[in-house]
Amino acid sequence: MSFKGVLFDLDGVITDTAEFHYLAWKELADKLGISIDREFNEQLKGVDRDESLRRILAFGGKLEEYDAEQRQALATDKNKEYSKMIAQMTPDNVLPGIVTFLEQLKAAGKKLALASASKNAPAILERLGLSHYFEVIANPTLAKSKPAPDIFLLAAQGLGLEPQECIGIEDSAAGIQAIIDAQALPVGVGSAQNLGENIALVDSTAKLNLQFLEQVWQEAHSQK
């Protein structure tokens, strides 16, 4: 038996919007007098908009200064900047190897779903010209933020599969935790230092391919 579905994160896996999120948050943080760097940014990856802002404010010791309504206004400002960046995106912004990988998965009859925390996900997939590969885009407004497993559970359910029949692909620590807790099989894009020692990893999306996923699946299931 092999896996039947693949549940994809978007930002940092399919396209490098992780960088745009960072730049937009950094601009806002600078205005608030809070200095964030790329190392701190790892804690924002995969996490939803309000929780990201809360983490930035807490990092600057200013969380108590802003109530939910003020945070909402700040998050809207950030999203305006971010929206300007994504409006410039084209199919050239798809990360290396991803189109070939999606083609391979489709040809092998795998079902594909998007399990992104981003409310901008449908617009980004459109700009990248990739919407038609995905049967389901799980709605993040119906799910608790990663590391809760909800968005992956929703994505698997949308495909009509059990999470145990799926592989989840993520670039964030929060997302890997969500995949594990959903009981799907995680594959990380990134370093063991950021994502953990005990999961299958690639250091570049160019290394994602069907054969690699089949191998990871067989290894995980032969250990049982």
Ligand SMILES: O=P(O)(O)OC[C@H]1O[C@@H](O)[C@H](O)[C@@H](O)[C@@H]1O
């Ligand atoms: O603000 P958006 O587009 O709804 O995105 C929410 C989150 O989506 C995740 O995919 C990103 O990794 C986070 O950095 C981001 O905060």
Ligand SMILES: [Mg+2]
């Ligand atoms: Mg991501």
